Amino acid sequence: MSIFIDDELCTGCGNCVENCVFSGVEIIDDKAIITENCAFCGACLDVCPVNAILIESEEFKGDKIDLSQYRGVWVIAEHYQNIIHPVAFQLLGKGAELAKELEVNLTFVILGADFDDQLDKISLYGPDQIIYIKSPILKHYYSDLYVEALTDLINENKPEIILIGATPTGRDFAPRIAKRLNAGLTADCTGLEIDQNTRNLLQTRPTFGGTLMATILTPNSRPQMATVRPGIFQSPEKMKKNTEIKKIEYNFKEKDLVSKIVKVIDREKSTINLEEAEIIVAGGRGVGSKENFKMIEELAEVLGAELGGSRVTVELNWLDQDRQIGQTGKTVSPKLYIACGISGAIQHLVGMQNSEIIVAINKDRKAPIFKVAHYGIIGDLHEIVPVLIEEIKKIKNEE
C-alpha cells in the first residue's frame, strides 16, 4: 500500500491532521506531508475536502500463503485450579456464530492434566470437537509448553480463526504463537464479524485508551488470531450435542522447561464478581462523598445487585478498587446497569456499554452517559435514589 498527496489539490487546510490518530500526517509549508507514523487507515481520505489524498493498494509483497487450506474456528481455553475460565465459554458462544457463517466446525482446545471428567459437560457449550492435550505438567500454565503444543496442533490442523481470552495468560502465549506462525494477531477485541466475500475476520477493538475503536483485518495470512476481552460475549445456552472428543497425551518433561514455577500463591479469592452480576448499581463523582455512597449501596442491596463505580470514586477512596468499572477496571455486561452520578467518560462507557438495560441518573442533561442509556433520569440523585429505594422495596414486598 502507498499513500500520496496531490500537492496541486492540497490546500493545507489541516483536516487530515486533525482526524489522524497516528500523527501520520503533518502540514509543512501549507501542504500535507505523510510521516512514518501513517497506518494507512484512510481516515484522512474521508475528511479531505478536495480529494487530494490517494491510497493505492499495491500487491502485498510479504510472505504469501494459500489461504484456502485453512478452515475452522478454534477457541483455546485457559484454566485455574481445574476450572475453565468463563471467557472460554463466552468465546464458544461467539465462535459458534462465526463458524455457522463460515460453514465450518467449531473446536475447543484445552491443555490440562485432569479434565477427563469435564469433557462431557464442556460439550454442552456447543463445540463440534474438543481437542484435549493431556500431560501432568499442564496442571499449571507454562508459556513455552503452550506455544510448542499449540503451534504443532495449528500447523497440523490449519484453522482459519483462533480465539483466545484476552487475559494475562492468553496475552502471554498468543503473540508468541503468532510470531512462530507469522500470523496476524489482534489484541483485546470487543467485536468480531465475518466478511463473507473474503472470509476475513473483522476484529474491532478499543484503542487510544478506549477513546476510539479500530477494526483490524488479517487479509494475507492465516490463521487469523484474536485475543478477546472477557465479559463482552455471552456464554451459549447449554444443549446436548454430539461432540467429537480427541485426546492427545503429550510427553513433556520437566527438563524441557525454560522457566520453572517455584510457587503459586493463591490469594484469598475476591467475593466480588462484577463480571457475572445480573444487576449492577454504580456511582460516580456526582454521588458527592463517601457518606453519600451508602445510599447507592442501599439501592444495590434492595435490588440484590453488585456495587460498582467509576474510576474517580476509587481514586477518592469512596470505593474499593475491585469495584472499578471501565477501561482500567472491569468490563461488565449485566442485565441492568444503573449509573448514578456518572458523567460517562468514554473510558467508563467501554466497560459497561454492553449492558442489556442501562439506567442513567444525572443532573447534567448533556452528560455523555445519556448517549448510551436506555432510560434517562435528569435530576438530583440524592432526591431520586431514596424514593426509588422505597418504590423497589414496595414491589419486592408485594411479590
Next chain:
Amino acid sequence: MKIFVCVKQVPAVAEVRIDPKTNTLVREGIPSIMNPYDKNAIELALTIKEEREAEVIAISMGPPQASEVLREALAMGVDKAFLLTDKAFAGADTLATSYTLSLAIKNILKESRDKKEYLVILGAQAIDGDTGQVGPELAEELKIPQITYVQKFELKQEKIVVERVFRKEEVVIIEAKLPALLSVLKEINNPRHPTLSGIVDAYSKKDVVILSANELKPNKRKIGLNGSMTEVWKIFIPERKEDQIIIKGTNEEIAQELCRNLRNDKIL
C-alpha cells in the same frame, strides 16, 4: 551484562477527547510522551545496574522525533540509546516491529563479549495501542524465554526470580535463566526523575544513535507494511444510542415509571 529496554513514544491518550458537538477527535495540543510503563522498565534496568556490572541500552522504533523519548531515557541514566527510523519501517504492526527491534538487539550483541547473559525489558503495554504483543513476539525472535506482567524481580547468581500476575487471586513465582525477556507492570517500582546533571549529560555527553534499514539490513518482506499481517481497516468513534426514554415527573412519578418499565423488560 547488557540490559536492553524497549521504549515507545506515544500520544498522551488521557488527553485525547471527542468533541461532543461534532463527534470528531480533538487532538490539538496533545503532547507526545514516553509510554508510562516504559519508565518502569528503565527503572528496573537502572536498579539492576546499581547492583551488578551492566550496560543499559534503550531502543525505540519510530519517526525521527521519537529521539525525544530516548533523550529522556538517557537523562534518567541509560548508557546508550538507539533509534530505529526509516520510511521502510512505516506501517509496522507488532510482528514487523518486533522483528525490526530484534535486528538491532542482535547487531549490538554481535559486538559484545558476553552474548549469552543479557536481559530485555519492556513495559507491559503501550497506552496508545494497548496490545502488549511486542514483548512475547520479540522474545520469540530472539529465541529466549519470556515472562510477562512482572510485578517483582530479583536477580540471583545466574538466574532471575520474578513474580508474575495471572489474575487477582493468582500470583506465580517463576525462575528462569538468562537471557530472558520481561514485561513489567507499574507496580514493580517507582520510576526516578531525570536529575539536572542527567539532563545535561543526555544532551552533551551522550547521543542517540540512528539506525536505518541500511545498517540493520532487514529481510524486506519482514519490515513495515509487508511484514505486517494485520491491517487497520478503519478507525472510528464509538457509536452512541439514540432510542432512549427520558423519564420525567416528580421523584415519585419517576421512581414508579422506571420500575414499571423495568418490570416490562422483565428485569424486576
